[in-house]
Amino acid sequence: MGDLELLLPGEAEVLVQGLHSFPIREMGSEGWSQQHEHLEKLNMQAILDASVSQGEPIQELLVTHRKIPALVEELIAVEMWKQKVFPVLCRLEDFKPQNTFPIYMVVHHEASIINLLETVFFHKLASQELQKQAELMEFEIALKALSVLRYITDCMDSLSLSTLSRMLSTHNLPCLLVELLEHSPWTRREGGKLQQFEGGRWQTVATSEQQKLSKLDGQVWIALYNLLLSPEAQARYHLTNFVKGQLLKLRAFLTDILLDQLPNLADLQRFLAQLALAETQSPKKDLVLEQIPEIWERLERENRGKWQAIAKHQLRHVFSPSEQDLRLQAQRWAETYRLDVLEAVAPExxxxxxxxxxxxxxxxxxxxxxxxxxxxxxxxxxxxxxxxxxxxxxxxxx
Structure with a gap:
């Protein structure tokens, strides 16, 4: 691992071995909080290793001990908690927490996991304030998910048939990505100045930098390149009239400035030129056996009809800590988020x-x-x- 180490190799392995999924009822509990701290340490160590090109020890540990499925299940469980429990919790009459940070940590948990997965894949308040924080977190998580999607498209040749079908037919990702490029939700105009969402906040873009391709725009273009030009996708993606119309919108974005920054997009430009002259295909319905969302359905089945009880249990036993509990938790957070490590992993x-x-x-x-x-x-x-x-x-x- 790198010169600045948050975890020794043996410590990292112990933390990885201990990773497991928690029942939704136990989210925010002491054991769950300890695992969240462990995930944050693994996350920061993975970034440190990547920043100094010291291999991928955290990735190797997660794969060796088969913990990727546990992380995915935790992601799904947090998403279900946010949909099923969090709204009920906020509506309870006695929901008047003295400190909202424990609840925020549950909301933040999803971002911690998706950030760890992104790093690994890349290297192979009161109720109203909480709702506002959750919305911002959702936006950040969506942008992280976009990066993860791009890394998945780098492996088109090894994806299963059912996965390709969901990407190209069920969700029609190429057309969705075209919509993203059109609306560019990670950029905005504020006070007449161009801003981009980067590093967890909106930042003003200097005039001299406005022609420069942003990281998120680049992720979308690379994902489109992989989805449209890989042999596996071309064999299964049906170019209907609607799809053709959507994809041809890309030609307006393929300027000389963009091609100078991503020269490989010249191949995509040629593909679109050929598509403009090609005959469209009739919609087809292929018979594809797909896996059902087992984890989501199992969690929903196990907790069906219990959401109100879970919210009340968590309000009494998890999200109403004593002053002493808060101080102990604050001490653990201070040990987890060491300033020297945070400054080292900061991108800027x-x-x-x-x-x-x-x-x-x-x-x-x-x-x-x-x-x-x-x-x-x-x-x-x-x-x-x-x-x-x-x-x-x-x-x-x-």
């Missing part, structure tokens, strides 16, 4: 927690948040205050 210099510009000043109490100036720190205190106090108490308790 820290950004102001309030306005998003590059920051050089850190909160003196908790040392967790960054700011560009005193004014931004004061404006952000309403959001940061509670978490700051808890984190600072945890540091003093060590």
């Amino acid at each position: 210099r820290p950004r102001c927690a309030h306005c998003g510009v590059e920051a050089s000043k850190r909160c003196s109490r908790c040392q967790k948040e960054w700011y560009c100036c005193r004014e931004c720190q004061v404006k952000h205190w309403q959001k940061h205050g509670k978490a700051c106090v808890v984190a600072a108490q945890g540091d003093r308790a060590k």
Whole structure:
């Protein structure tokens, strides 16, 4: 592993061996929280290893001990919790948590897992505030999922027939990706300035950088290249009138500037030129035996009719911790999120927690948040205050 190590090889293996899926009822419990901390450490170590090109020890451990299925089941379980339990929890009359951070950690758990999977694949508040945080997390998770999808398309030649069928026929991913390029949800105009969502926040793009291909745009183009030009996809993708019309929209985006940055897209440009002259195909219905979503159906079957009871149980026993429990948890979080490691895995210099510009000043109490100036720190205190106090108490308790 790299020079800066969060985990020794033996420690990483012990953590990986202990990974397992939890019942939905136990999400947020002490045992679940400990596994979340272990996942965060594995996640940060995987990023550290990747940043210094030290092989893929975390990936090898996950594969050797067959823990990828456990991570996938945890992803599905968190998604089901967010759909079935979280809305019920927020509607309970006695839902008045003194501290919302334990609930936020459950919402954040999905992002931790998808980030770990992305790294591995790449190298082969009150109820209203919680809802707002959950929505932002959903957006970040969706962008991570887009990267994971692109890495999956790199392996088109090894995907099963049922997987190819779901990608090309059931979900029609090429047409969905065309829609993404058209609407580009990771870019926006704010105050007349172009902004891109990167590194977990919206950042203003300098005028000189606006012609530069963003990472997410690049992921979409590479996924489209793989989906449309791989022999496996071309043999099974039906080019109907609708599909043809959608795909030909791509020609407007294939400018010389884009081709200079991704030269391989010249092959896609030639494919589209041929498609414009080709006869379309009639819709076909192939007989394909597909796997059913076993994990989702099993979890739903096991918990059907219990969502209200699960929400009440978690409110009483999981999301209403005592002051002492919070301090102990804050101490564990401080040990997990070591500042030297966080700074090493950060893709760029820290950004102001309030306005998003590059920051050089850190909160003196908790040392967790960054700011560009005193004014931004004061404006952000309403959001940061509670978490700051808890984190600072945890540091003093060590």
